[in-house]
Amino acid sequence: xxxxxxxxxxxxxxxSTGDPGExxxxxxxxxxxxxxxxxxxxxxxxxxASARIVDLEGATVLPGLCDAHTHISWPxxxxxxxxxxxxxxxxxxxxxxxxxxxxxxxxxxTLIIGAGVLQIEDDTLMKEFxxxxxxxxxxxxxxxxxxxxxxALGSDGHLMEVVADAREMREAVARQCDRGAxxxxxxxxxxxxxxxxxxEDTYMNDAMLAAAVGTAxxxxxxxxxxxxxxxxxxxxxxxxVQLIHHACFIxxxxxxxxxxxxxDVWVCPGMHYLYAVVHGHAxxxxxxxxxxxxxxxxxxxxxxxxxxRKLKATGVRILSGGDFGHQWxxxxxxxxxxxRYVELLDMSAAEAIHTATRNAGPLVGLAVxxxxxxxxxxxLVVDGDPAADVGALLDGDRRRAVMKDGxxxxxxxxxxx
Numbered sequence: 009x010x011x012x013x014x015x016x017x018x019x020x021x022x023x024s025t026g027d028p029g030e031x032x033x034x035x036x037x038x039x040x041x042x043x044x045x046x047x048x049x050x051x052x053x054x055x056x057a058s059a060r061i062v063d064l065e066g067a068t069v070l071p072g073l074c075d076a077h078t079h080i081s082w083p084x085x086x087x088x089x090x091x092x093x094x095x096x097x098x099x100x101x102x103x104x105x106x107x108x109x110x111x112x113x114x115x116x117x118t119l120i121i122g123a124g125v126l127q128i129e130d131d132t133l134m135k136e137f138x139x140x141x142x143x144x145x146x147x148x149x150x151x152x153x154x155x156x157x158x159x160a161l162g163s164d165g166h167l168m169e170v171v172a173d174a175r176e177m178r179e180a181v182a183r184q185c186d187r188g189a190x191x192x193x194x195x196x197x198x199x200x201x202x203x204x205x206x207x208e209d210t211y212m213n214d215a216m217l218a219a220a221v222g223t224a225x226x227x228x229x230x231x232x233x234x235x236x237x238x239x240x241x242x243x244x245x246x247x248x249v250q251l252i253h254h255a256c257f258i259x260x261x262x263x264x265x266x267x268x269x270x271x272d273v274w275v276c277p278g279m280h281y282l283y284a285v286v287h288g289h290a291x292x293x294x295x296x297x298x299x300x301x302x303x304x305x306x307x308x309x310x311x312x313x314x315x316x317r318k319l320k321a322t323g324v325r326i327l328s329g330g331d332f333g334h335q336w337x338x339x340x341x342x343x344x345x346x347x348r349y350v351e352l353l354d355m356s357a358a359e360a361i362h363t364a365t366r367n368a369g370p371l372v373g374l375a376v377x378x379x380x381x382x383x384x385x386x387x388l389v390v391d392g393d394p395a396a397d398v399g400a401l402l403d404g405d406r407r408r409a410v411m412k413d414g415x416x417x418x419x420x421x422x423x424x425x
Contacts, residue, residue: 014039014414015054016387019064021047022358022395023379024071024365030358032068032395039385042414047379067408068393070361071377072118072146072386073401074368075342076276077253077329080108080134080148081126086333087293090167094126105130109138109145111339114418116401116410118386119368119376121329122151123232123253124193126167132188144417147386149191149372152184154234155220156195157212161205168195174219181220185227191251192224194233197240200303201285207236207256207308210243217247230371232276236308238262245269250371251327254278256308258315267322274371276329277316279348281337282309289336313352320353327371328364343401350398357398385414 021035038046038054046052054061081093083104093101112120122131131150138145154168155177162168171177181192194217198209220231232251233244238259244252245265255275258266266273285295286309300306320326330345331337337344346360355363366377375383389408392400400406410418 010058010060012041013054013059014411015052015059015061016064016069016389017051017061019066019389020068020393021379022068022070022361022393023047024362024377026362026366028356028359030395032070032393037069037379037387039411039414042385044379044381044383044385047381064389064408067389067391068395069379069387069389070394071365071379071383072388072410072412073116073343073364074119074121074327074377075112075117075329075332075345075364076121076251076274076327076368076371077123077278077331078112078120079123079125079331079333080105080112080120081124081130082108082333082339084108084111084339085335087335090126094167096127098127101127102130102133105134106137106143106145108333108339109134109143109148112342113144113146113410113412114407115340115342115404116388116390116407117146117342118388118410118412119147119149119372119374121149121232121251121368121372122189122191122193123329123331124151124154128153128187135188146412147374147376149230150189151191151193151232152187152189154193154195155180157216160195160209160211161198161202162195171216174215177216177219178223181223181229181231182227185224185229190227190229191232192220192229194220194231196233196244197235197237197254199234199236200305200308203299203302207304210237210239212243214243214247217243217249221248241266245273250274251276253329254312255315255319256282256312258319263315263318263322266319266324270322270324274325274327274367275316275319276327277312278330278345279309279312279316279352280345281331281334282312283348283352284336290334293335295336316353320355325367326363327367328360340404341402343398346398346401358395360398361394361401385411387411
């Protein structure tokens with residue numbers, strides 16, 4: 009059937025092979041159903057009567073992108089009003105969540121991993137709507153409310169679940185998984201954005217984390233952690249946590265623990281958020297120079313860059329994702345995270361793109377993140393060559409189309425009126 013086959017022709021292909029020096033090549037991509045069935049240099053000889061032919065006019069096709077640290081609870085006009093959003097009428101709030109999901113997929117992001125919600129069903133409801141074809145959006149690995157411990161950041165119980173020991177942890181993780189969550193987020197360190205809870209503080213213990221990991225595994229779910237301190241990073245690595253957010257401070261012990269699990273642990277820095285705050289982008293919304301100094305974020309950013317460069321050398325996989333949604337990190341600017349990797353971590357543009365493509369699939373158990381035969385046809389088409397200039401991924405006017413599961417879910421009317 010013509011409707012079931014699409015040939016993307018006369019373009020360039022960034023396959024996301026994993027080679028740090030990878031370049032795009034002139035090529036064609038054939039999709040049948042929801043899978044890529046052929047990728048070749050040059051042109052494919054396909055009968056126009058047997059497939060839909062899409063002339064890319066020299067644009068580049070690459071894998072759909074992944075953001076591994078998302079809060080779709082945060083509306084497009086979100087500032088830092090977590091309590092207000094959590095208390096909003098749910099029937100109105102879900103419209104904000106729908107707008108965020110649409111923004112992700114129209115920005116080229118075909119996979120997102122939840123990192124905590126403000127209303128309990130935000131991720132799971134939106135996943136249902138998207139999966140049923142009722143609303144455009146990415147593939148969603150849904151999360152629930154974040155989990156913390158008594159006395160720690162978030163322990164007032166307004167926004168997070170609070171657990172005191174391994175038994176309560178198992179119960180909390182099981183409840184979330186029973187509701188459909190598949191990425192359970194634990195808060196195991198402080199965060200200098202609230203100076204009373206410094207980033208170097210560490211919460212929870214090995215028994216609590218091991219209980220969370222084991223319970224989640226029985227549901228086919230993963231554990232993710234907010235871990236800024238070196239001690240929290242090391243604890244997460246040695247207890248089997250799959251996805252570590254931030255990892256701002258990485259000492260020798262944390263680095264060794266991560267390297268020991270190189271094949272089954274991922275680090276998602278959220279570097280652009282830290283960069284934006286340190287460089288004054290949040291000042292109009294209350295992050296004054298005095299508050300910035302008390303947060304310790306400038307020192308934290310420098311330590312993060314140093315630690316992640318060391319981590320990169322070990323081969324531990326870095327995943328792109330970045331707490332986007334504040335007014336200083338607007339929804340829709342998600343690829344700014346990749347720019348920071350190029351500028352601050354000495355990554356090539358190709359390496360940066362790999363953090364948002366091929367590195368994600370093994371974590372979530374999906375054949376995504378490469379333009380290769382047999383992979384799911386989640387694809388992004390942009391003018392220019394992102395392998396030469398990763399900034400091309402930030403320009404909405406250069407974004408021609410987004411395909412998910414072999415179907416176009418976004419087509420830019422500037423290019424295809």
